[in-house]
Amino acid sequence: MRDIHHAAGAGAQSLTVGTKLSYSVGNVGLQMLIAAMNFMLMIFYTDVALVAPAVAGAALLVGKVWDTVNDPLFGWMTDRTRSRHGSHRVYLIYGAIPLGIAAAAVWMVPPGLSPLAAFFWIAITYTVFDTLMTLVQLPYQAMAANMTRDYDERTSLTAYASMGALIGFFSGSVFMPMLVRAAPDARTGYALAGSFFGLVAGVAIAVVAWRVREPAGSPVQPDEADSPAMWESVRETLRTTLRNRPFLMLMSAATLVRLGLTLVQASLAYFVIYQLQGDKGDLPRYMGTLLGVVGLSLFVWKVVVDRWEKNWAYILGLALCTGGLIALYWVGPGDQRLVTGILVVVGIGMGAHWIVPFAMVPDTIDHGEMQAGERKTGMYYGLYGLMDKLARTLATVMVAGMLDITGYVPNVAQSASALQGITLMTGVLPAVCLVLAIPLLVAYPITRTRHAEMLRGSGAA
Incomplete structure (x- = not known):
């Protein structure tokens, strides 16, 4: 029997396990794509497609310029x-x-392209992918917000969805290099x-569409499709969303x-190959260690969130992750056990973000x-997704x-300046970003008690 959830019952206190599992399947597919691109796309462009880093980076920015419009829209x-x-x-x-x-x-860059041709190929294929990703991922995420309004049940649904996401993320980051090595050549x-x-x-997306249902709504009235009225409605909805202070604090x-x-994620392959002086066969092991720890920690974080306020649980995770990332700065060639131990700490902390x-x-x-x-x-998930994708691309x-800038040359031993740049990008700069997020979370105002008061005030409890 299909797991059918009606939005009319969005205020229900609990969801069936079947509904949660069905919903989580979508994250397996989506996060598989995201992980493969986070970990492997840049090194594919630079070391396999032989596209200059500056050209690849500039081409990826094209899609994010379009994102500033398409996500809110x-x-x-x-x-x-x-x-x-x-x-x-x-x-x-x-x-x-x-x-x-x-x-x-995205992974089919023709060989022998000129820098200009490579720029356009990457810009077009990535922008098309990114647009379709938005059209699917945004509605997928928005479904979860309407499935229940119970403060703790949302954490339970998120735990299921996060486990699906982790399976996908593990598959994308670990199996991509394994499949590449099994082929006759990297391309x-x-x-x-x-x-x-x-x-x-x-x-995976088809499974969610089949198993998780929504009721049909009333059709949009003809005057709602009028272009000037449409854009005014978009702007008004955007202004209303941006006046939500807790949302802005969390999103930031x-x-x-x-x-x-x-x-x-984008630097780890370079770090393992060039700073640690491993080889590409080591990548699945390190990525598997990191994500395996993230997966095990999800159960712990679910318990922590049930007992603490959500923002303080998040802060604890960021503190652990920051400590591990800073330690990467002192890793030298051959320190494989040290890296493994650091990734365990980072993975525990990273689990909170999942x-x-x-x-x-x-x-x-x-x-x-x-x-x-x-x-x-x-609109909320559009803005949240926009900032998430801008951050991914900016990184x-x-x-x-x-x-x-540091003179990186693919597939050879790197200069001291290139190694320094790779080390900074893998540990120190990420740690700075996490530290800057903590004051925003300290000031975040929605507690379990405050949320219950909101629901009582709106009559949704």
């Missing part, structure tokens, strides 16, 4: 979408296959692995954390509904810029 669209498939599920139904195809194309390996991951992502903190963690902020976003949406008198879930561009 698509968030607004999902809030107003009415179809027999529901306002969010319809995007999963029609977006699953195109997303899988676009994800595969073929990346193309085949990218195609496989695209297929898995499409199937999570963006800084995402920037820091993506710097680690579960806590995603349980906090729906609480801030409840606050916005109380403040404005209407619920605009899509990748920063790594590319550091490689270019």
